Amino acid sequence: MNRIMSKLFVPLAIFLVIVAVLGYSFRLGDHHDLPSMMIDRPFPVFTATLLKEPDRTASPVDLQGEVTLVNVWATWCPSCLVEHPELVRIVREEGVRLVGVNYNDDRTRALAWLDRHSDPYAFHIVDDEGKLAIELGVYGAPETYVVDAAGTIRYRHVGAVNRKVWDDILGPMVQSLSGS
């Protein structure tokens, strides 16, 4: 009896383990957020002009010194408008430095957009050919990177930043990076 049991149930147990592993691997859910390759790597080298001061250039050194949120945005991106009030709040109430990467956009239109919706950014890096975006591994706007005081990328958020994203992820991260 014991031997028959083991003969019957060992294969069944193996089968159930396979079903469980495959079921977990192929479960439905949000798989579309790509993991960033840039985590714990220095912010990529770039030289670009500033949106509001076209005669000045910026480089990664300008991001160092304090924990900074680098937000990739554009006027053609609807979610950027959705997240804008929260970014304004984060700068005003949390006192975090926010830097913009104006991605594949038109300067005139970008300036008008900032005039209309207010400009909480310390400065904007112009990326009108999407070159910096490729270096960062951007695949759609908006994307928000947490860069520590040494200029190392620590986190990437894809999609609009809202209050929940700040409370659950970005806020605690900025706080722990600022503390150390």
Place this chain on the structure above:
Amino acid sequence: MHIRHLFLAGLVSLSSMIAAAGTIDAYQFADKNIEGRYHALVAELRCPQCLNTNLAGSDAMIAQDLRREVAEQVNAGRSDAEILEFMYQRYGDFILYRPRLTAGTVVLWTAPGLLLLMGGIWVFRVARGHKREHASLSAEDQARLADLLER
């Protein structure tokens, strides 16, 4: 009547040509070989924003930018391996349609073979066990069997 049909057909084909031309990038390549490599690379790199489309087949902004990047790099004389590594360093495994050999993919590729092997061994052992059970009759039973067979 015929002329009008011809005119309409011409108009239709012309407008479809214009529509098609809108999605084709006009990159210049030094020679056919480099152009061939460009087309092969954009066919085997996956558009990061799309679920399952290669760079060649996508109109997404990032796909257009990455096609331009590939064109610039093949023209600058970089090798296919260098370009694929460039893309991997920025976009990870997702962008490669042909996955790299890693611990995870080795498990993925060898698991079916291992399972088949384990199953085969199991079936073999069960079959051998059956044979031995039939063969191992007691002396008394053997005698009875021989007796029965002789009748």
